[in-house]
Amino acid sequence: MRRRSGSAGVGGGAASRVRLSTGDPRLRALAYQAAALAAVIFVGWYLISNTLANLEARRIASGLGFLGREAGFAIGETSLVPYSAADTYLRAIVVGLANTFRVALIGIVAATVLGTLVGLARLSRNWLVAKLAAGYVEFVRNVPLLVQLFFWYAVITENLPVPREAVEPLPGVFLVNRGIFFPVPAWSAVHGWMLAAFAGGVFAAVAYAWWARRRQARTGRRPPVLAGAAALLLLPPAIVWLAGGAPARLSVPELAGFNFAGGAHLSPEFAALAAGLIVYTASFIAEIVRAGVLSVHHGQFEAASALGLRRGLALRLVVLPQALRAIVPPITSQYLNLTKNSSLAVAIGYPDLVSIANTTINQTGQAIEGIAIIMAVYLTISLAISALMNWYNARIALTER
Amino acid sequence: MRTIMLAAAASLALAAAPDRAAAQTMLAAVKAKGYVQCGVNTGLAGFSQPDSRGQWKGIDVDLCRAVAAAVFGDASKVRFTPLTAQQRFTALQSGEVDVLSRNTTWTATRDSSLGLNFAGVIYYDGQGFMVPRKLGVKSAKQLNGATVCVQPGTTTELNLADYFRANGMTFKPVVIEKLEEVLNAYFAGRCDVYTTDVSGLVAVRASRAPNPADHVILPEVISKEPLGPVVRHGDDQWFDIVKWTLFALLEAEELGLSSKTIEQNASSANPSIQRFVGATGDIGKMLGLDNRWAFNVVRLVGNYGEIFDANLKPLGFDRGINNLWTNGGLMYAPPIR
Numbered sequence: 140m141r142r143r144s145g146s147a148g149v150g151g152g153a154a155s156r157v158r159l160s161t162g163d164p165r166l167r168a169l170a171y172q173a174a175a176l177a178a179v180i181f182v183g184w185y186l187i188s189n190t191l192a193n194l195e196a197r198r199i200a201s202g203l204g205f206l207g208r209e210a211g212f213a214i215g216e217t218s219l220v221p222y223s224a225a226d227t228y229l230r231a232i233v234v235g236l237a238n239t240f241r242v243a244l245i246g247i248v249a250a251t252v253l254g255t256l257v258g259l260a261r262l263s264r265n266w267l268v269a270k271l272a273a274g275y276v277e278f279v280r281n282v283p284l285l286v287q288l289f290f291w292y293a294v295i296t297e298n299l300p301v302p303r304e305a306v307e308p309l310p311g312v313f314l315v316n317r318g319i320f321f322p323v324p325a326w327s328a329v330h331g332w333m334l335a336a337f338a339g340g341v342f343a344a345v346a347y348a349w350w351a352r353r354r355q356a357r358t359g360r361r362p363p364v365l366a367g368a369a370a371l372l373l374l375p376p377a378i379v380w381l382a383g384g385a386p387a388r389l390s391v392p393e394l395a396g397f398n399f400a401g402g403a404h405l406s407p408e409f410a411a412l413a414a415g416l417i418v419y420t421a422s423f424i425a426e427i428v429r430a431g432v433l434s435v436h437h438g439q440f441e442a443a444s445a446l447g448l449r450r451g452l453a454l455r456l457v458v459l460p461q462a463l464r465a466i467v468p469p470i471t472s473q474y475l476n477l478t479k480n481s482s483l484a485v486a487i488g489y490p491d492l493v494s495i496a497n498t499t500i501n502q503t504g505q506a507i508e509g510i511a512i513i514m515a516v517y518l519t520i521s522l523a524i525s526a527l528m529n530w531y532n533a534r535i536a537l538t539e540r
Numbered sequence: 541m542r543t544i545m546l547a548a549a550a551s552l553a554l555a556a557a558p559d560r561a562a563a564q565t566m567l568a569a570v571k572a573k574g575y576v577q578c579g580v581n582t583g584l585a586g587f588s589q590p591d592s593r594g595q596w597k598g599i600d601v602d603l604c605r606a607v608a609a610a611v612f613g614d615a616s617k618v619r620f621t622p623l624t625a626q627q628r629f630t631a632l633q634s635g636e637v638d639v640l641s642r643n644t645t646w647t648a649t650r651d652s653s654l655g656l657n658f659a660g661v662i663y664y665d666g667q668g669f670m671v672p673r674k675l676g677v678k679s680a681k682q683l684n685g686a687t688v689c690v691q692p693g694t695t696t697e698l699n700l701a702d703y704f705r706a707n708g709m710t711f712k713p714v715v716i717e718k719l720e721e722v723l724n725a726y727f728a729g730r731c732d733v734y735t736t737d738v739s740g741l742v743a744v745r746a747s748r749a750p751n752p753a754d755h756v757i758l759p760e761v762i763s764k765e766p767l768g769p770v771v772r773h774g775d776d777q778w779f780d781i782v783k784w785t786l787f788a789l790l791e792a793e794e795l796g797l798s799s800k801t802i803e804q805n806a807s808s809a810n811p812s813i814q815r816f817v818g819a820t821g822d823i824g825k826m827l828g829l830d831n832r833w834a835f836n837v838v839r840l841v842g843n844y845g846e847i848f849d850a851n852l853k854p855l856g857f858d859r860g861i862n863n864l865w866t867n868g869g870l871m872y873a874p875p876i877r
């Protein structure tokens with residue numbers, strides 16, 4: 140202890156020659172740190188060993204061995220990860236995780252779009268539009284999310300007809316209380332090649348944009364980036380599709396027995412959860428966007444127009460980059476909130492991670508392991524979102540020269 | 541959310557609880573606080589449901605009251621914690637309740653690795669299916685491709701998957717935690733089928749369906765569901781008390797003792813009755829209770845038949861296999877001696 144603090148003092152230059160005494164503030168600080176660390180380790184050790192002793196005494200199973208056992212329960216949404224009741228608990232949990240990702244990802248994208256639109260609408264010079272947006276924000280922000288989820292779920296399940304009396308708003312699209320069914324292209328090998336062509340197109344588009352930027356820097360002339368990129372993205376898959384004989388067969392949903400089969404399908408549980416999360420989170424994002432735009436001094440706009448930039452360009456090139464700096468950090472919190480709020484899913488029957496982990500806890504009795512898995516997963520997702528947003532934030536940050 | 545909180549609480553309780561050696565016995569702890577904390581259903585007619593005056597009613601509730609009568613000589617010294625299927629075991633493991641009396645099926649997993657002890661069977665049940673009459677389904681074998689509403693954390697969702705697998709059929713589960721919400725989904729037509737213990741189907745149809753005649757219970761019974769009270773591992777004396785309280789209800793019926801007759805029968809010369817009411821022997825003391833424990837149970841709560849008739853008969857339940865063994869049923873108490 141003394142030795143370590145002594146060597147730590149070496150960096151202090153002249154101070155290091157002073158003999159260390161118990162009155163030395165640096166030594167005391169170090170001692171406190173060490174004591175705190177020891178206390179944390181001790182408490183951790185005590186809790187863990189006590190838990191194990193108690194589990195043993197009550198003969199409650201512990202360990203992660205249960206993950207390899209057959210789960211035995213069915214899951215309603217397995218579109219991303221194939222699963223049957225004969226699979227393991229581990230796989231069931233992965234299905235839950237995939238379902239959480241699915242709703243969180245779609246929720247984040249859609250809430251960002253909706254929130255941005257509403258936030259900008261609130262700044263609109265059109266009185267009605269601004270007031271409608273304000274009303275939306277105030278109403279939605281102040282009703283608990285769980286209540287909103289029940290509302291959306293009831294709207295879907297109570298108002299839509301049973302499969303035998305399905306509503307068909309567009310040919311092949313069916314609205315029933317089992318969800319929305321719609322036609323999708325029947326899978327053929329050509330689609331795989333189209334996907335590959337698209338991936339190549341993305342690559343080419345990025346390269347083109349990079350070349351265009353350099354050319355603009357050199358010659359001052361800007362090649363048409365948008366049109367070029369669009370062509371690079373869309374043409375290759377289209378050519379592949381034509382070359383492959385233009386397969387256009389659709390898989391159309393049809394009533395078979397109790398329900399529709401074929402086509403694609405969004406369940407009422409997913410739809411209600413996604414709608415609830417999007418509408419709710421968008422109201423917060425709207426406020427963040429509005430605040431972000433308002434945080435940019437009006438003089439920036441005026442300066443931009445003095446340079447001859449049109450309103451749209453001024454917004455895109457001058458105001459938005461500055462506003463983003465105020466927007467990104469709080470919006471990150473909203474993304475995290477949305478992801479964590481998706482755990483309300485169990486209330487309306489969407490099999491997300493928490494719902495499946497809960498069932499697992501209940502069937503196996505291993506609450507500690509189950510809770511630990513839930514916490515570890517949410518922590519990982521949250522840290523990943525934070526890291527991504529921090530990276531983005533650093534990228535758009537003001538670079539001072 | 542509450543489910544997670546409970547699970548987290550269970551973890552904490554296990555982490556922070558001191559060594560067992562130092563801990564009080566359950567009986568002493570219950571006596572010290574002055575009431576039995578009993579985990580019950582959130583609202584299942586005939587088993588446990590608050591009536592219009594907020595009084596809990598049902599056979600599971602009466603078992604709790606019987607334990608209170610045995611421990612305190614006062615059937616009202618009991619408090620109820622309504623629990624969903626998902627919450628019940630963590631609530632018991634974490635010590636939030638002293639007894640779980642909530643239509644819970646006795647299974648090997650629960651009895652062993654969940655750290656629980658089943659104190660017997662208060663109702664022999666089996667799982668069934670209910671469908672809207674207008675679907676025209678006559679047998680569970682016709683349910684291929686159906687959407688099925690079910691509550692999580694139950695044996696129900698496991699049997700359901702087993703049954704469809706065994707019969708080479710598929711189904712879509714809609715799994716919702718709260719009874720209220722899962723029933724809403726079924727009655728709104730979100731599912732073709734609602735499945736749970738047949739007792740649950742009968743109770744739900746009688747008490748919750750907008751029009752009970754619109755729903756039929758299919759003839760197939762796909763599982764064994766022996767429902768009974770549960771305690772946690774670690775205190776054999778408390779386990780014995782709950783177990784023998786349940787047996788006392790059965791034994792009383794077999795001996796012909798009821799809440800109305802037990803006081804005048806207490807002086808009967810029948811040695812079994814003498815032992816039962818505590819006039820002879822020391823059964824109560826052996827359990828750590830007052831010697832008049834069983835007398836109090838029957839005087840204050842009634843015998844098993846009375847409890848059944850008061851709670852389940854009005855809903856249309858038959859005694860069936862829940863009759864005494866002497867009447868051709870499965871209800872059988874070991875000798876109280």
Ligand SMILES: N[C@@H](CCC(=O)N[C@@H](CS)C(=O)NCC(=O)O)C(=O)O
Pocket residue numbers: 581582583584623624625643644645691693694695696717718719736737740741765767
């Ligand atoms: N006996 C089965 C099922 C028990 C069960 O939870 N049944 C449901 C359907 S009747 C229920 O009681 N729900 C009421 C609630 O969640 O409060 C078990 O022990 O797993």
